[in-house]
Amino acid sequence: MVLDYRLDTETEALRTMVREFANEVVRPQIGAFYEADEFPTAIVRQMGELGLFGLPIPEEYGGSGGDYFTLCVALEELARVDSSIAITLEAGVSLGAMPIFRFGTPAQKKEWLPRLCAGEALGAFGLTEAGGGSDAGSTRTTARLEDGQWVVNGSKAFITNSGTDLTELVTVTAVTGTRPDGGKEISAIIVPSGTPGFVVGQRYSKVGWNASDTRELSFTDVRVPAENLVGDRGRGYAQFLSILDEGRIAIAALAVGLAQGCVDESVKYAAEREAFGSPIGRNQAIQFMIADMEVRASTARLAYYRAAERMLRGEPFKREAAIAKLYSSEMAMENARYATQVHGGYGFMNEFPVARFYRDAKILEIGEGTSEVQRMLIARSLGVGA
Amino acid sequence: MNIVVLVKQVPDSGTERQLDSSDNTVARASADNVINEMDEYAIEEALTVKESQGGEVTVLTVGPDGATDAIRKALSMGADKAVHVSDEAIHGSCAVQTSAVIAAALSQLEYDLVICGAESTDGRVSVMPALLSERLGIPHLSGARKLTVDGSTLKVERQTDGGFWALEAQTPAIVSTWDTINEPRYPSFKGIMAAKKKPVETKSLADLGVDAGTVGLATATSQVLDFAGRPPKGEGVKVTDEGDGAEKLVGFLASQKLV
Numbered sequence: 001m002v003l004d005y006r007l008d009t010e011t012e013a014l015r016t017m018v019r020e021f022a023n024e025v026v027r028p029q030i031g032a033f034y035e036a037d038e039f040p041t042a043i044v045r046q047m048g049e050l051g052l053f054g055l056p057i058p059e060e061y062g063g064s065g066g067d068y069f070t071l072c073v074a075l076e077e078l079a080r081v082d083s084s085i086a087i088t089l090e091a092g093v094s095l096g097a098m099p100i101f102r103f104g105t106p107a108q109k110k111e112w113l114p115r116l117c118a119g120e121a122l123g124a125f126g127l128t129e130a131g132g133g134s135d136a137g138s139t140r141t142t143a144r145l146e147d148g149q150w151v152v153n154g155s156k157a158f159i160t161n162s163g164t165d166l167t168e169l170v171t172v173t174a175v176t177g178t179r180p181d182g183g184k185e186i187s188a189i190i191v192p193s194g195t196p197g198f199v200v201g202q203r204y205s206k207v208g209w210n211a212s213d214t215r216e217l218s219f220t221d222v223r224v225p226a227e228n229l230v231g232d233r234g235r236g237y238a239q240f241l242s243i244l245d246e247g248r249i250a251i252a253a254l255a256v257g258l259a260q261g262c263v264d265e266s267v268k269y270a271a272e273r274e275a276f277g278s279p280i281g282r283n284q285a286i287q288f289m290i291a292d293m294e295v296r297a298s299t300a301r302l303a304y305y306r307a308a309e310r311m312l313r314g315e316p317f318k319r320e321a322a323i324a325k326l327y328s329s330e331m332a333m334e335n336a337r338y339a340t341q342v343h344g345g346y347g348f349m350n351e352f353p354v355a356r357f358y359r360d361a362k363i364l365e366i367g368e369g370t371s372e373v374q375r376m377l378i379a380r381s382l383g384v385g386a
Numbered sequence: 387m388n389i390v391v392l393v394k395q396v397p398d399s400g401t402e403r404q405l406d407s408s409d410n411t412v413a414r415a416s417a418d419n420v421i422n423e424m425d426e427y428a429i430e431e432a433l434t435v436k437e438s439q440g441g442e443v444t445v446l447t448v449g450p451d452g453a454t455d456a457i458r459k460a461l462s463m464g465a466d467k468a469v470h471v472s473d474e475a476i477h478g479s480c481a482v483q484t485s486a487v488i489a490a491a492l493s494q495l496e497y498d499l500v501i502c503g504a505e506s507t508d509g510r511v512s513v514m515p516a517l518l519s520e521r522l523g524i525p526h527l528s529g530a531r532k533l534t535v536d537g538s539t540l541k542v543e544r545q546t547d548g549g550f551w552a553l554e555a556q557t558p559a560i561v562s563t564w565d566t567i568n569e570p571r572y573p574s575f576k577g578i579m580a581a582k583k584k585p586v587e588t589k590s591l592a593d594l595g596v597d598a599g600t601v602g603l604a605t606a607t608s609q610v611l612d613f614a615g616r617p618p619k620g621e622g623v624k625v626t627d628e629g630d631g632a633e634k635l636v637g638f639l640a641s642q643k644l645v
Contacts, residue, residue: 051575
């Protein structure tokens with residue numbers, strides 16, 4: 001029997017490295033970026049030098065030669081300190097580099113992957129539109145072939161990493177025709193930043209993830225070469241869906257990091273803060289809240305480890321990824337609520353990390369498939385309602 | 387230029403550290419052991435010199451089997467290979483005895499430059515580079531805040547309270563570094579993966595030709611006879627401002643050598 005979730009020496013060393021980086025480099029600076037709604041370009045560049053943006057991509061494309069699980073471990077450690085930084089890495093890899101790595105042509109891989117893996121360039125994925133996220137059929141952006149060029153028209157909403165100083169491309173899903181069954185034919189096309197007609201909007205004012213870059217994009221007669229098609233024509237959405245499951249494990253890892261950060265901060269605060277003559281950690285009410293937080297973080301970690309383990313072994317992991325994503329995001333929300341409660345009034349002050357955690361937790365129940373979508377997938381995998 | 391960096395594994399200085407009550411030596415088995423913080427600056431400096439001058443960086447460690455973690459960290463930062471001297475008989479050795487072991491190990495290596503941290507956070511004796519300089523008959527440039535290599539000439543700015551001394555020597559030499567000299571790099575993931583494949587040679591006292599009877603607690607030149615826990619923090623000094631608050635404050639800071 002094999003049942004072993006210990007990390008190997010190298011993954012453990014990666015965890016230590018990212019933990020030190022997060023504590024020494026990210027922690028002292030990130031609050032100011034968050035407050036100023038500013039993207040921390042220098043920190044992201046440094047993460048690139050450490051090879052974090054190329055973690056799951058082979059060295060021949062400029063990657064670090066790790067696997068998707070090593071990325072998850074890095075995300076967890078970053079999110080333990082700050083989620084804006086973690087989601088910037090998650091989106092940069094899962095949405096920027098992975099579609100090109102999985103479905104791109106040799107030329108596309110050669111052109112984009114080395115810079116994306118090095119964190120010198122960021123890529124974004126433009127899927128969601130104002131009119132729909134989970135519902136692909138509602139895609140309105142169009143692309144038509146004209147004189148060997150795709151002409152893209154439409155707009156995209158909530159696109160991460162799409163307008164940073166490092167952003168060099170957005171892979172956009174667009175309707176390129178009608179399928180034989182009458183449905184929309186959706187394809188994915190690379191639009192380099194700066195292409196005429198491609199306008200990057202202002203940053204959204206968000207509840208959380210304020211140091212990450214999220215924007216609205218618009219395309220008016222944007223012309224790119226025909227060879228910018230990523231993957232098969234008409235398979236853009238389907239192919240994206242096929243890598244969405246692994247993205248869910250990454251978001252689960254990020255949620256576990258946030259939840260563990262809630263524990264870290266609460267343990268520290270419970271020992272420091274005194275009320276009625278002794279540290280508040282002496283009170284059972286506080287002890288129980290922190291114990292419950294640790295239980296949730298530990299359990300959720302096992303859930304994403306399990307999903308990642310199945311994925312790496314090449315076994316089906318759709319259900320496990322949905323379970324990990326659903327449970328970890330909802331428990332992260334719960335931990336953020338508890339952690340701010342432990343901190344009392346200070347938990348409501350933005351300068352305290354737990355206040356940031358509270359604001360950052362909610363999106364985890366929405367992005368990369370809402371909690372409702374995860375429940376639907378899990379129920380469907382059990383044959384319920386079929 | 388061939389560089390040897392001396393690396394020691396120590397209990398994490400950020401945690402509560404203990405002495406072993408059975409023989410009053412540093413409790414290593416139960417501790418959260420890490421690479422000596424000061425050594426990371428030495429490694430960084432060695433890698434910087436290698437990047438500009440070429441050559442090879444070898445890590446040399448004396449310590450129990452678990453010290454491989456410290457070696458792996460150094461290799462993942464970019465060092466090329468390592469020598470690990472491990473022998474039960476070394477346990478409890480004083481600085482003088484340990485220097486004999488390190489000198490013997492260095493004698494089996496080809497080096498132009500030996501770099502080490504100015505002190506280890508466990509023993510804090512801070513004499514190792516001087517002892518090695520004597521044993522090997524090579525110059526010792528101590529307490530460096532800056533190192534410049536020009537051919538076989540080494541120039542060091544030796545940090546002092548009020549400024550620095552300019553030192554110069556020819557290779558081979560030993561340089562000890564302070565934490566002001568650089569900002570140690572984080573190991574990249576590629577570095578971490580590459581460390582797995584780098585050669586680590588383990589040597590015993592016999593391999594080094596050192597008589598086991600000359601090292602260890604029984605014949606150490608210094609031993610810890612007794613120890614007690616740190617006394618609780620005192621009250622501290624309260625400065626009451628009677629129009630001369632600023633002067634009193636500066637006076638206090640000056641008495642603590644903080645300004």
